[in-house]
Amino acid sequence: MPALISPSILSADFANLERDLHRIGRADYAHVDVMDNHFVPNLTLGLPVVQRIIEVAPMPVDVHLMVEDADRWAVEYARAGAASVTFHAEAAQAPVRLARELRAAGTRASIALRPATPVEPILDLLPEFDMVLVMTVEPGFGGQSFIEGTLPKIRRLRAALDEQGGDTWIQVDGGVSRSTIATVAQAGANVFVAGSAVYGADDPDAEIDTLRALADEALATRA
Ligand SMILES: O=C(CO)[C@H](O)[C@H](O)COP(=O)(O)O
Numbered sequence: 001m002p003a004l005i006s007p008s009i010l011s012a013d014f015a016n017l018e019r020d021l022h023r024i025g026r027a028d029y030a031h032v033d034v035m036d037n038h039f040v041p042n043l044t045l046g047l048p049v050v051q052r053i054i055e056v057a058p059m060p061v062d063v064h065l066m067v068e069d070a071d072r073w074a075v076e077y078a079r080a081g082a083a084s085v086t087f088h089a090e091a092a093q094a095p096v097r098l099a100r101e102l103r104a105a106g107t108r109a110s111i112a113l114r115p116a117t118p119v120e121p122i123l124d125l126l127p128e129f130d131m132v133l134v135m136t137v138e139p140g141f142g143g144q145s146f147i148e149g150t151l152p153k154i155r156r157l158r159a160a161l162d163e164q165g166g167d168t169w170i171q172v173d174g175g176v177s178r179s180t181i182a183t184v185a186q187a188g189a190n191v192f193v194a195g196s197a198v199y200g201a202d203d204p205d206a207e208i209d210t211l212r213a214l215a216d217e218a219l220a221t222r223a
């Protein structure tokens, strides 16, 4: 499977979101970070704004929920038409029930792990999830530097999926750029979120192509 690029609009101009969604027209997904100032020390946007983003975005929307009450909110984003909804393992009371509710609502169900959250508790549950998001920075802010210590977790997850024959995607989010994307792809990730690297570039669409090419090259050496 080719690498998928999901630029984070956290680094877009919030007063010009529709324009900035069209600046990433070659992206596979648009990644939307929802933060509630409780689960993370930052506040971004909520359901009414995400509903409009989904309506105007020229690509499918990948919602990353960084909210305390995931069990309450995740399905609302699926009903709003998100193509993928990611909730945090640390925030969900009943992650498997929640993933099943998301799938029943017609979206891809995804679970996220903070850098210090181990992957082992979900290894036997991978068929319940369409994607696992391995956070490669502490969630809350864009523009942070990649945490190398998350790589063994990505490798363990990829090894478990290879062994099980599972088709769950592995997404990485935080500090992904030209200098780190090959490393995370080699570790086993196949979906790449990049905020500051894409929106900080003069030509975001050209940067998406560059990142995708680097990731595809690394994935080819893995296979
Ligand atoms: O979830 C996030 C932060 O919690 C963002 O998606 C992520 O940080 C993207 O930003 P960058 O690529 O600049 O690190």
Ligand SMILES: [Fe+2]
Pocket: 008, 031, 032, 033, 064, 173, 193
């Ligand atoms: Fe994110």
